[in-house]
Amino acid sequence: MKASHSLRKTCLMALLALGSSVAVAADKLPVLDVESLKPTREQTIASLNTVELLRRHHYNKMSLDDELSSEVFDTYLRQLDPQRSLFTARDIAEFEKNRRNLDDMLLAGDLNFGFQMHRQQIDRVNQRMVYILSILNQGIDTLDFNTEQTIQIDREDADWVADEDALKQLWRRQLKDEIIRLKLAGREDQAIGELLEKRYKNQQSRLAQTRSEDIFQNYINALAQVYDPHTQYMSPESAENFDINMSLSLEGIGAVLQSDDEFTKIVRLVPAGPAAKSEQLAPADRIVGVAQEQGEMVDVVGWRLDEVVKLIRGPKGSSVRLEVIPAANPKTDMTSRVVNLVRESVKLEDQAAKAEVLDFSEQGRDYRVGVIEVPGFYIDFKAYRRGDPDYRSTTRDVRRLLQELQEKEVDGIVLDLRNNGGGSLQEATELTGLFIERGPTVLVRDAQGQVQVLDDPDSGVAYTGPLAVMVNRLSASASEIFAGAMQDYGRALIVGEPTFGKGTVQSIQPLNHGELKLTLAKFYRVSGQSTQHRGVVPDISYPSLLETTDIGESSLPRALPWDTIKPVPYRMEAELGSLIEPLTARHSRRAADDPDFTYTLARIELDRAMKERKVLPLNEAKRREEQKAFEDKLLALENTRRKAKGEEPLESLEEEDPFLEAGNNPMTEPLEDKDKEDDPFLAETGHILIDLLQLKEQVVKAS
Structure with missing residues (x-):
């Protein structure tokens, strides 16, 4: 298969092991000056203005009281530690003392507690990187992938671990999980080492460059987004990139992007833009690497959104390559692919x-x-x-x-x-x-x-x-x-x-x-x-x-x-209401015999079964068995579809196939360059419209 990338949306840091030849010197780690990260006078005034605008003018009329303070607290905590893998139960107990005090603090323009929580998060992220790098320095072969250990897939609602020793055990398991994911996606140990050496040195360097503005924007947005997800504070720099619509304002790929934990996710494709024309990108795809022309692929996991956007933008006519994890992949399938795009304006x-x-x-x-x-x-x-x-x-x-x-x-x-x-x-x-x-x-x-x-x-x-x-x-x-x-x-x-x-x-x-x-x-x-x-x-x-x-x-x-x-x-x-039932019945009869409809329904059920899993084994052999079983089922579904359409079956999922490569339902594909045979959903809509015409004719005759 194509070069693969093992990533997980819910993990704050993708932690993997390097080969034994990769050494990380502790004395070369970036120095963090966390105590210098304090609110400025401008930020204090902006916070007071934001509080007043929200109270007076937001559609969702809410009082800034103890109850809302509690919601802001939970929202901010999820921003800082979405997978509960940084803070301990002891940390949370200390934070909890101010759960119902944030309203009073914000009304007074006091941002110190929000900055304190974020500084502690930065310290803990750094601890995690140091710990992981110490394991990487020992080599992948020091980790045991034959144990009966498991790992919880989604820790959003997990219990907070007791102490820092328990955190290290969690980080070690997350590291093993990520290594297995990369191995299953086809990466060799040496490639894993090269990727992660660059990734974590990069992330550690960027962590050391955290600005007061970054903390302020995150904290004040914990307040704004309690009102609704589209209410958002934008720093002066973020305001310049509002919605990151890169084809209608600046030359780019024609996509609206947003941050999704440590990833950059595609939210929407601009019609007729380079991304849409490629037919290789879709909403919810995650961008994990960016390369210029023939340059080296830069790993952008953990980067700020504005930094990723700067890499993607460029002169009209120039090329950019994106390494993406398709949204259609099951959550445990981290196979990536590279998409080549030529930057242009959309006319x-x-x-x-x-x-x-x-x-x-x-x-x-x-x-x-x-x-x-x-x-x-x-x-x-x-x-x-x-x-x-x-x-x-x-x-x-x-x-x-x-x-x-x-x-x-x-x-x-x-x-x-x-x-x-x-x-x-x-x-x-x-x-x-x-x-x-x-x-x-x-x-x-x-x-x-x-x-x-x-x-x-x-x-x-x-x-x-x-x-x-x-x-x-x-x-x-x-x-x-x-x-x-x-x-x-x-x-x-x-x-x-x-x-x-x-x-x-x-x-x-x-x-x-x-x-x-x-x-x-x-x-x-x-x-x-x-x-x-x-x-x-x-x-x-x-x-x-x-x-x-x-x-x-x-x-x-x-x-x-x-x-x-x-x-x-x-x-x-x-009045079409009386016709919906007979129209639906006709549609259902056709869909039952339509290979694309039946494939899609079966694929939804298969993906749902994968998503219902709560834990994953940290045993490499068992994980390979699980992946093989899933791929066998997927191949069987695809070949059933092909047989019904009179097409040649595939020997394996590695064969070129537009339906599988794109990972998209034809329902999401545009009309351009297609006919009713290529777009079964458009053809079925044509049949439904003919059904409507026939039923109306029957009503006229009967009357």
């Missing part, structure tokens, strides 16, 4: 909606289904503001494509919003107006409870025929507003997966030092339902390998809940 026309026609033959009759892929809700604001009559926008492009498809006499149309992360709220409203006569499209409720109604004031409809809207877990924001309106009006069938579920509105508030991104409002559908947390639930659901525990609003801690408000008056365009 508006590259993101534009596009259309094609799919031909079907059913019951002796030919059908034509038009498909319009909408990658984002865009508008050329510069051209719009200067009065250019030919400015580009999603609504204008879709209106033109609808006309073209109707001239081709299509029987129905599919709007494909898969992977559409949103964009212009104005465009979501105007696009809705292409399919309804007139009426409200979305409600916006602010922190004071006042509701603003956005509507389509224009009469006239661009298309009145059968319509389906495809969505997936990565359809978010404006996509959810549009899909929700289509569902409420009965104008379209919603097909696919529950959407992302981000139904909140943020605003940037400048501070004396940095900025505060603050949640001020929530979106609601015309039926009064929030798009927050639940997203839009499809009328007909498809299976997906994307786990809701990894992606989506519901995966974020303290996400604002789903709720409802009073609906506004609106006129249903059609």
Whole structure:
């Protein structure tokens, strides 16, 4: 298999052993000046401003009291030690004395306790590195991989260990686990040694460079994120990289990134960006290495997000290589692969909606289904503001494509919003107006409870025929507003997966030092339902390998809940409710015989069984047996799928296969360069639309 990387999301430090030839001199370790890390006057003032803005203006009205203090305490503790592998029970007992005092401290601008906790964490991380390096200096062969020891996979809710001796025993087990993971992923001992020597020297050096600003940002964000996950303090440097959208602001790969413990995780791919075009990257993939052109791969585990971004950005036309662990891998599979990308800007026309026609033959009759892929809700604001009559926008492009498809006499149309992360709220409203006569499209409720109604004031409809809207877990924001309106009006069938579920509105508030991104409002559908947390639930659901525990609003801690408000008056365009059951029955019969659907369902069950494990053996032979059993099952599933499609079976998982290499469900793949044979979910949506047409014809005949 390809070069592998053994990493674990939940482990603060990936700890592995070097070969006996690698020596680490204790007198060359970086010196930490922890006591110099103290809050500044600017940070104190910024904390007071943040507290006041949160109290007065955040959508989620909460009092900064003892109860909230306790939540801030727990949030901060999880930030500092997410796997409970740094602090001891004795440390926690000391910290607990101030659990209900943080509110008073923050109201007074006293940041000292937060800095004290973080300084102790830095000391303990350094202790851990020194201890691990001392084992590495002795060599991998000094560790026993034939024992009956086990290790807990996820320690987020584990008991705190008693003392520092118990911590060292835990660190030693984590080290053995990481070594086994790398061995199983195909790394040789020498390669492991070279990788880890660089990684830990790097991390130790970076730990010594910790700044007061780093501590302040972490502490004040423990407060901000108790309110909701999208409320965030940004230091002056972080504010420059807001959302890290590297293709729309600076040259880059076209991805939105965020920190995930010690890893850098892809949150979203920008439509038509280098990352999206590669079809080798997906949300929740973790970037563990970055290389320039033909340069050496730099291990970035444990790096700050801004530092990783600086490595990835570069001049237009230059190349960058990313080493990633695919999100579709089971959590215990740390196999990595290298993706080559050419940095470029994303042009508006590259993101534009596009259309094609799919031909079907059913019951002796030919059908034509038009498909319009909408990658984002865009508008050329510069051209719009200067009065250019030919400015580009999603609504204008879709209106033109609808006309073209109707001239081709299509029987129905599919709007494909898969992977559409949103964009212009104005465009979501105007696009809705292409399919309804007139009426409200979305409600916006602010922190004071006042509701603003956005509507389509224009009469006239661009298309009145059968319509389906495809969505997936990565359809978010404006996509959810549009899909929700289509569902409420009965104008379209919603097909696919529950959407992302981000139904909140943020605003940037400048501070004396940095900025505060603050949640001020929530979106609601015309039926009064929030798009927050639940997203839009499809009328007909498809299976997906994307786990809701990894992606989506519901995966974020303290996400604002789903709720409802009073609906506004609106006129249903059609009543599809009575047709959902027979449509679902027809779909289920087809899906039962569809190799891609059955494969996906079986793969979900296999992955679920892997995730349900609580402990792993630290015996290398047993781990190899477990991995072999999983790979055998995966190979059997893939070959069952291939046999059903008339394709040649694979001898092993190492053979080139786009479905396995990408690790993605076809449900997440765009229309570009595909036909209905390549995208079974798009083909099935076409069949469902034909079912809808047939059922409606039956109703007309019966009446």
